[in-house]
Amino acid sequence: MLTLTQRLPTTEEVAFNFTLSLTAEERTRTRHRFETADGKEVYLRLPRGTVLHDGDLLQSEDGDVVVRILAKPEPVLTVTSQIPVALMRAAYHLGNRHVPIEVAPNYVRLSPDHVLQTMLEHLGMQVKEEVVPFQPEIGAYGHSHT
Template structure:
């Protein structure tokens, strides 16, 4: 089984041999077995704390193979509001519940949850169920040293 153990720097010019789409949660796991679109099974064994982003490339332990990571579209709720204040207030309430949250200037995005959807609607926000790539904030301690 091919094992990927390192992350290439963004300026590396290696062309990927394969591409795999991963959900937001899968992009946080440093050790996992995955199946490529062609059916081959691979292992990912990265240092603890490494998070993968859309377009990141991994290199195999032999250095011969490069794997490109893309963000897989997944079920999400996209929240919009008629004012910036309403969107900020929604982010506050969602943050109090410690849910993974993507924060953009014009929308918030989170995993589907009927209870949270009801709360957001009661706050006067628009909630739309979608299938889209999800890029939650890493949080205050989500940076690398």
């Protein structure tokens, strides 16, 4: 089985052997076995606390194989508002509940949750269900709450 043990710097162009698509939650796992779309088994053995991002490159234990990480599309709620302060208020309420969110200038995105969707709609937000790559913020101290 292929074991991936280190993240390579993405500052230079590096050829990769294949890609591994992972959800946001899967990209927080440092010790886990995955299967690629074509059936290859891959084992992650990364330093604890590593959070992978779309486009990261991982190298095998023997240095012979490089794998590119892709953010796998997954179900999410995308929250928007025509009023910027209202969107900030929604992000505040989600943060108060320690919900992992992706923050962008014109939306926030979170994993589907019926209760939170209802709360956001009561705050006047537009909430749309989508299947897209989800890239939540990491914690302020460099760790994830997932």
